[in-house]
Amino acid sequence: MVGFGANRRGGRLPSFLFVALLAVIAVLAFNCWSASSRQALLREELAELQSQAKRTEVARGRLEKRNSDLLGKVDSHRKQLEQREADYSHLSSQLQARDGQVKKCEDGKVKLQNNISYQLADIHRLKEQLAELRQEFIRQEDQLHEYKKNNTYLARRLEYDSLQCGQQIKEMRLQHEENIKKLMDQIAQEQKATQKIQSNKDAEGHPNSDDQAASKTAVETEDKNAEKNEQPSDRVVNGKEKIKPGGDAGMPEIEDNDPAKAEDTPTAIKKPLISAPRSDGLQPVINLPTEQPHAPNLAPG
Template identity: 30%
Template sequence: MKSPPLLVAALVACVIVLGFNYWIASSRSVDLQGRIMDLEGKVRRAAAERGAVELKKNEFQGELEKQRQQIDKIQSLHNFQMENANRVHQEEKAVLISNITGNERLIQSLREHLKELQTEYGKLHLDVHWFQKNQTNLQRKFSYDLSQCINQMKELKEQCEERIDELTKKGSDVLQIKENKDFSEDSKKNSQVNIQLPAVKQTEFKQADLEEQKHNEDVPKAVPTVKKIDPLQAK
């Protein structure tokens, strides 16, 4: 029995469609298998990378723990240093406050001492003014007294020179008289021995008196002295 042509054509068309679908499905299956293999490779690589990442993570966590420990040590050391620095700062601050207090007291005492010195300086300045004034008066008085003393010394010197001239003249007269008496006594020696001795003694006594008088007159009279007045005592 012969099949109709339409059925054959339909069957051929179905076969062609099925073949085409199979080819498409086969090509898709190949593509999917390739993709699956790629994905499996990626998964393996991802697993390997994940293991490496986990290893690096563990290493990093170890390093991080070490760094945390170091940070803790540094922090504790920093805290200890800060405490020491604060303690030293507080001690230095206390010392500085004590020094400032002492310096303020010293400055206050120095100011009071300066005021006392200024007062004393004013008194000394006034004393120096009066001293200079008194010194000027004393210098004038001293110059006047000195000129008076010089004049008196000149007068005394002139009087002494006149007196010395008179005594020298009198001494010459006495020696002349003595020579005359000695000559007369030598001529009368044999007859007037008892009279000669008293005369000679009297002459010697007169000569001794004259020499003593001359010696007393040669000594100058006391010259008035000018007492040097100490400016501090005069003050």
């Protein structure tokens, strides 16, 4: 009896256990369900985190690449900056040199302006001198023209005077030869007369000393007259001025090569004072040039 009762108590216990087990199973199921849901959430979060990690890795790679690019750019910019600084220093030195050159150019410009002003003054002075030299050249040309006219006139006058002198010398030579012939004839006649007188005196006797002296002096005077007539006549007849041999027959001295002496030549030239006996019909008629030399227009120097 007791056994049967004990079994009955055991039958009640499994129901309680069953309920407890059901509760435990429910709790476990709930825990499993919550754990699975949580695991799902965690998996989703893990996947999301993995995707975020991947995205982060990609972004990191991009950022690293960009960082490397930026670092390269920074290096290039640094190099460019250094180059720019070097260029700036070089340009600053060039600018200083250019400033020095500009200052020198300004100083040279001032000097050139001063030189230009001086040169303009010199040009003005040289123009005035050129005008004066042109006037002097024109005056010298006028003087040269006058000198040429005077020279042609003097050459014609000299030719005329030389021709006239030659004709006069020829006439005087002919006259001198005629006088010599006359004197020779006269001397021959006197010698014949003296010979006759001498022969007569010798025939009559010795002549006295006074007659001999008179005849001797007469012969000496005749010889002296003959010698004077035989010498070339270079004096002007009737006590006029003597003409020098090789002279210019009364013409003033002329030097064509010295224009300074040509100014001292007289404006009017006198005819040579030569007067000699002329035989009728022997003197040719020569027209003397009537043009007189003009005095040069001398400006005060």
